[in-house]
Amino acid sequence: MDADAAPTRSIAAPFRAAWTAGRQIVTHVAKLALDIALPTLCVSCREPVDGEGVCAACWSRLSFIERPYCPRLGIPFVYDPGPDMLSMEAIASPPAYMRARAAVRYDDVARTLVHALKYQDRTDLAPAMGRWMARAGGELLDGADMLVPVPLHWRRAWRRRYNQSGALAQIISRQSGVKVRAEVLRRVRATEQQIGLSRAQRATNVQGAFQVSPDRQSEIQGRRIILVDDVLTSGATLDACARALLRAKAAQVDVLVFARVVEAR
Numbered sequence: 001m002d003a004d005a006a007p008t009r010s011i012a013a014p015f016r017a018a019w020t021a022g023r024q025i026v027t028h029v030a031k032l033a034l035d036i037a038l039p040t041l042c043v044s045c046r047e048p049v050d051g052e053g054v055c056a057a058c059w060s061r062l063s064f065i066e067r068p069y070c071p072r073l074g075i076p077f078v079y080d081p082g083p084d085m086l087s088m089e090a091i092a093s094p095p096a097y098m099r100a101r102a103a104v105r106y107d108d109v110a111r112t113l114v115h116a117l118k119y120q121d122r123t124d125l126a127p128a129m130g131r132w133m134a135r136a137g138g139e140l141l142d143g144a145d146m147l148v149p150v151p152l153h154w155r156r157a158w159r160r161r162y163n164q165s166g167a168l169a170q171i172i173s174r175q176s177g178v179k180v181r182a183e184v185l186r187r188v189r190a191t192e193q194q195i196g197l198s199r200a201q202r203a204t205n206v207q208g209a210f211q212v213s214p215d216r217q218s219e220i221q222g223r224r225i226i227l228v229d230d231v232l233t234s235g236a237t238l239d240a241c242a243r244a245l246l247r248a249k250a251a252q253v254d255v256l257v258f259a260r261v262v263e264a265r
Contacts, residue, residue: 043116043125044109052128054113063105065136065260074101075262095235097227097242097253101140102260103132106231110259114230118164126164129258130171137172137226137256144254145223146181147173150241151210153190168258169228178226184216185241194237202236210241212248221249232260 041048042055049055054062068080070087072094077087104110113129116122134141149165157163169180189209194202212220227241232255242253 040124043122044112053116053122053125054109054128058109061107061109063107063110064132065102065104065262072099074099074260076105095239095242096246097238097255099140100232100235100238100255100257100260101137102232102257103129103136104259106233106259106261114164114259117167118160118230121161123162123167126167127171130168131175133168133228133256133258134172134175137254140226140254140256141172141176141178143224144176144178144226146184146219147178147226147228147256148185148241148245149180149182150227150229150237151182151185151187153187155190165229168230172228172256181216181219184213184219185244186211186213194233199234199236202234203239206237206240208240210244212244217248220245222251224252225250225254227253227255229255229257230259232257234261 040050040053042058043053044058044061045055047055047057065074065076068077069075070077070090071084072086072090075087075089077085106114113125117125117129147169149163149169151157151165152160152163163182166180166182169182172178173180187209188211191205191209194205197205225245227238227245229238232238235255238255238257242255245253
């Protein structure tokens with residue numbers, strides 16, 4: 001019986017290989033036809049673009065954050081005040097997390113990118129945004145134990161179908177090798193949208209909204225964790241997440257975002 005089965009398998013194998021190759025060719029041709037029929041448009045100016053959603057002109061308008069910046073909060077300085085000089089924000093109201101880094105300032109182009117990723121299903125933007133974040137957070141990623149995306153409440157996640165912070169964290173993980181542990185932190189209370197709220201209202205809105213999963217606390221203890229989110233505005237949401245992780249005995253919590261609001265001086 002085994003002798004009869006062997007020729008059957010040897011004959012079937014080439015057919016399976018041919019079928020797989022043919023299917024890949026058809027998929028590639030279909031994608032090529034779709035790209036020709038519906039070319040990708042720049043998410044900002046709506047001009048056709050070859051690649052990842054942002055044309056060269058709009059890319060040049062992004063305000064990437066480079067040194068010098070506050071070593072604690074990553075807020076860019078107008079001039080270099082010297083090593084280890086903290087920003088006024090870091091001195092007046094230090095957050096629970098240790099350090100924050102952002103790839104770009106939250107300007108018009110950055111806002112368009114974030115809104116397209118978050119609300120318009122433009123997941124094709126995540127690879128470029130995540131790579132820029134990995135570059136900006138190099139010193140944070142060096143020695144980090146895990147990436148934890150800021151979680152959505154389950155009802156919002158069901159409506160949106162995906163978590164944009166999780167999509168960015170996956171790209172950063174591929175760039176850095178630091179693993180994503182999305183399941184360790186939960187949003188246990190639905191909160192209002194932070195848009196339009198004052199700094200104090202934002203802090204109150206997210207108070208007690210996050211919790212480390214009870215069965216995951218041992219994974220947190222003594223670990224260096226990087227929280228990943230799309231935008232840092234007041235920092236209230238990230239601060240609440242950091243406090244939950246620190247209560248679970250995390251050794252250190254840092255923050256890595258795509259864009260941060262920078263107050264005009």
